[in-house]
Amino acid sequence: MLGSWKQAKSIAFLEWKMSFWKSIFSLLIVFTVYTSLILFTYSMSDRAVGIADVLFILLFTFVPTWCKPKEFQYQQINGNLWASPSIVMIQNLPITKDVIIKSRLILYFFHSFPIQLLTLVLIYILSEEIQLAVSPVSYFVFIIIWLSFGIYVGYGVVTTDTGTKASHTGKLTVFLGFFVLIALLLLVASFPIFFQHGIVEWSMIIAQRYPFLSTTISIVFVCLGIQYWKAIMKKTMNQVDYL
Structure with missing residues (x-):
């Protein structure tokens, strides 16, 4: 088990080095x-609740993938095959699908976790409004909630790397992306209307009122999420012909 993660880390680190400067920029x-x-x-108070929610959700889902150089992103490889070029290239290496999948998860972690953590920390340091509203301990729980969300939900974005082989995939991807965006906007718009606060505000309230419970649930969701997305990626790789 540890050996496969070590091998996956080596593969992910190699790809990270190849795209390091573009990714860092x-x-x-x-x-x-x-x-x-x-x-x-x-600073704009209640008028911008929805905007903050959209920014948070995108930061912990799609944004890390968008920051990858184009040559490493999900794209049309040949014919009807759509996938990450890295996935196709490493198919010929003497490694298992499990190692390949773990390397994708680790690579996404390289792109996502540092920027997400730094953003959350700086927001607290630079915002007097948040400092007055949330104690350092509660904000630490808030950080755990969102970093965990970035794993058990954000890792779902990684599954596209393993690819698909079907006609009209490009159009389907555009349609699904548009559908997800509309659904996200509707969700964000409905929260302040029906639940008084936005998604981010509610997560702060939960972090303050139920620190132990929210931390425990977040950790459980992380464990379940990783196993679930690994299973989805393995199923996809068994179905897709990369030749």
């Missing part, structure tokens, strides 16, 4: 823009 831009926008939305 993109991540720094995202880090600067996101931190500034989130701080700005909180």
Whole structure:
């Protein structure tokens, strides 16, 4: 078990080195823009609750993948095959599918966790409004909640790397992306209307009122999420012909 994770880490680190400078440049831009926008939305009080929620959800799902260089992103390889070029290239290596899948999870972690953690920390340091509303201990729980969300939900984005082989995949991907975006906007819009607070505000309240319970549930969801997305990726790799 540990040996497979070690091998997966080596593969992920090799790809990370190949895309390091482009990825770092993109991540720094995202880090600067996101931190500034989130701080700005909180300074606008209730009028910008929905904007902050959208920024948070995107940061912990799609944004890390968008920051990868284009040559490493999900794309049309040949014919009807759509996948990450890295997945196709490493198929010929003497490694198991389990190692390949774990390398994708680790690589996504490289792209996501540092920028997400730094953004969350700086938001608290630079926002007097949040400091007055949430204690350092409660905000630490809040960080755990969102970093965990970035794993048990965000890792779902990684499953696209393993690819698919079907006609009209490009159109389907565009349609699904548009559908997800609309659903996200509707969800974000409905929260302040029906539940008084936005998604981010509610997560702060939960972190304050139920720190132990929310931390425990987050950790459980992380464990379940990793196993679930690994199973989905393995199923996809068994179905897709990469030749």
